[in-house]
Amino acid sequence: MKSHIIVRDSLFVAALLASSSGIAMAQGSTDSTARQPTASLDDIVVTARKRDESSIAVPVVMTAVGASELSRRSVTNLDGIARIVPQLIIAPQNGSVQGGNIALRGISGPDSNPFGDQAVSFNIDGVQIAKATVRRMSDTDIAQVEVLKGPQALFYGKNSPGGVVSIRTADPTSSFEAKVSGGYEFNADELRLEGYVSGPVTETLGVRLAGYYSRIEGDLNNQVPETAYLYPKEQRLPHNRDYAIRGTVKWEPTDNFDARLKVNIGRTKYAGPAQAGEFIHCPFGSPQSGSTDNCKADDQLIRGSSGPIVGTLDPTFRDGEPYGRQRQILTGLEMNYSPSDEVKLTSITGYYDVDLIQAENYENDYSIALPSRNIYKDKEFSQELRIQTDYDGPLNFTAGTYLGITKAETGSKTFLFAAEASGLASLTANGLGFIPLRTPFQINNYYFVQEGTAYSAFLQMSYKPIEQIEITAGGRYSYEKKKLTKVLNGINGGVGFVEPVQNTFDNMVDVTDQLVKRSGNWNDFSPEISVSYRPTQDLTIFGNYKHGFLSGGFNSSSVDNIATTDLSYDPQTIKGFEAGLKAAMLDRTLRINMAAYTYRVDDLQVVNFTNASSTIRNAASTKIKGVEFDFNYRTPLDGLSVHGAAAYNRGRYAAFANAPCYNGQTPTQGCVIGSSGAPVQDLSGAEIPRAPRWNLSSGFSYETPLTEAVKIGLSADANYSSSMLTDATSAPEGRMPKYTLLDASLRISDTDDKWEVALVGRNLTNKYYYVASTDVPFTGSGTGTAAGVPGDRFAAVSRGREVMIRLSYKFGQ
Secondary structure, X not given: OHHHHHHHHHHHHHHHHHHOHHHHHHHHOOOOOOOOOOOOOOOOXXXXXXXXXXXXXXXXXXXXXXXXXXXXXXXXXXXXXXXXXXXXXXXXXXXXXXXXXXXXXXXXXXXOOOOOOOOEEEEXXXXXXOOHHHHHHHOOOEEEEEEEEOOOHHHHOOOOOOEEEEEEEOOOOOOOEEEEEEEEEOOOOEEEEEEEEXXXXXXXXXXXXEEEEEEEOOOEEEOOOXXXXXXXXXXXXOOEEEEEEEEEEEEEEXXXXXXXXXXXXXXXXXXXXXXXXXXXXXXXXXXXXXOOOOOOOOOEEOOOOOOOHHHHHOHHHOOOOOEEEEEEEEEEEEEEEEEEOOEEEEEEEEEEEEEEEEEEEOOOOOOEEOEEEEEEEEEEEEEEEXXXXXXXXXXXXXEEEEEXXXXXXXXXXXXXXXXXXXXXXXXXXXXXXXXXXXXXXXXEEEEEXXXXXXXXXXXXXXXXXXXXXXXXXXXXXXXXXXXXXXEEEOOOOOEOOOOOOOOOHHHOEEOHHHOOOOXXXXXXXXXXXXXXXXXXXXXXXXXXXXEEEEOOEEOOOOOOOHHHXXXXXXXXXXXXXXXXXXXXXXXXXXXXXXXXXXXXXEEEEEEEEEOOEEEEEEEEEEEEEEEEEEEEEEOOOOOEEEEEEEEEEEEEEEEOOOEEOOOOOXXXXXXXXXXXXXXEEOOXXXXXXXXXXXXXXXXXXXXXXXXXXXXXXXXXXXXEEOOEXXXXXXXXXXOEOOEEEEEEEEEEEEOOOOEEEEEEEEOOOOOOOOOOEEEOOOOOEOOOOOOOEXXXXXXXXXXXXXXXXXXXXXXXX
């Protein structure tokens, strides 16, 4: 059976190679001898294989976007990158401490666990981080973005089974240069200021300082009645204040040595982690708590406060208003030394530090309160060493080692109470009527510390039997160990219970020694084989076999049942084939990329939500297949270019016999009570979440002179996504319908780009969409029985229409 699958999948990716023969012959007729790959004005130099290469030459399925295109399309952060890259989904803040979920081709990691890693990693200036929080460190002064699709374990190691988003920020310039930019968005009352100063200090030393400040009042209107007990202070959401600064120092004392240090510091203040959460479906037309809401994704929500009483039980809840505070530091030091023209040594030292505290009413309601306070701290140190060769002969290699040391802390305290009589009736229907009105019931209080160490080493050999063919083979061996060094459990004293006011860790019970399993270690070998054919410098055809994995770890959730609970979960693995074609035609005015892929994911890490808690477990395997195509064409009309992309993706569970059910799901809907006593369903063969079947995009950019000194630019882009499921239970009410987004910008500037006035529109179709949803806690009942009552559902909803005016001015040009 396995041999049949291998043959079938190999034929699937081979079909693309066969279809490309006509292009290869056409290209070969004009140039029978391949030349060395060089980057032209229409090309981008990329580092997908940890060496500088032309994007058309590298045998990696990827999307690379340079600074000029980012500027033309008015992209200033990674959320905007998702509009450019089909199948890349960057979910908005959804209540977790990581602040979002990243998915590529339907492959994503569980972000509900603070200790969990993302399946799509971020690599910022060479430092790899698998936490969604770090993406804010690259929200300004971006020089280039490379989105590498599919497993990238060989060069990027663990936590890259879905891909890698690699960001390179701008370096110091050879002459003095500065820029200031200010923008105002009308619908959300958003102000954004950013700028940089750059230049040489000496002939060998350059510096650059960049930063931004953002203030947003929000485009969602809170509809909580003024008479409600949980009436909140913030009536417009999301409500954020954040800023970041980045300092870069680059030193080039000799021709064969250079060093680059980047230090990023960022702070964010926000009105709670779930401030964009809305009811998107209510089976009875309105929330079961008795609150009033239209239960659809739009510009209205009913998000209440946590109530002033919780602040008297724990001062970290403050006055009961949802809030969040986050501080981040990201530092990277890259050093390169070339002892000869053929050998290059590289060292990258990274350090990441994030400190967060937040409190939220996770019921996202005003009749019932589920106040929870969360803390999260993470420190990561990494050291990577690499050696690469560039000999004239047929054989070359790249090798390296990696060391990672981490320490993470997380804790939570959660209460539950009814704020209105209708909410009390709803809790009573769920068997919680013993909680008096407006009297908090403490349901959890815990604190975890996890420490980890990771080692890996890789080697890739490259062989060119002839100049036009490259065969590479390599692999990375990884070893990782994680240990829960401290687990504290609070005393849940029931209704109205009050722990000592200061609530220090001394008031919690140390249950570390009671753990069934407190440490785990895992190892992995990820091989990769690639064959590429370059008949000319304008055509590359390639096929790859790849393997990758997502780290195992420990759940950081309530530990009340500590005697019987194993908190660990194992790594998730992926392996499969991909093939691609990259071509430049019509005198390099037309660039096309095509790819096909087929992958299998085993030991899938699945999140199971149960009211106020969530658990990650290995429970499934999936199969993912698809094809992609994109083009960029510089038309004969001077200044006009058009682009487009299409991606088809089919992701299905190969086996998922004990999948969690959604609230109120009945046996006729596929949910039964399993042998463990918990409701389960069989989702084998079902669609995986965040994997739309189709993604389509198209757009144009036009720039032309108005006068000898002034030019005008116009850009427009349309993005379409077919419908998709948004959670692991395959809840039909959580399916996001198909949607289309339209972005456009109008720019006027001088011909030297010294100043610019721009009018930028995003999501002009005013579509409120979501990519992750879940059951509203304590709604619905009878799951797995014929008497099942469906629950309500909420989701983190995107921003609606954005219209911004932006002014920019450059100095020193």
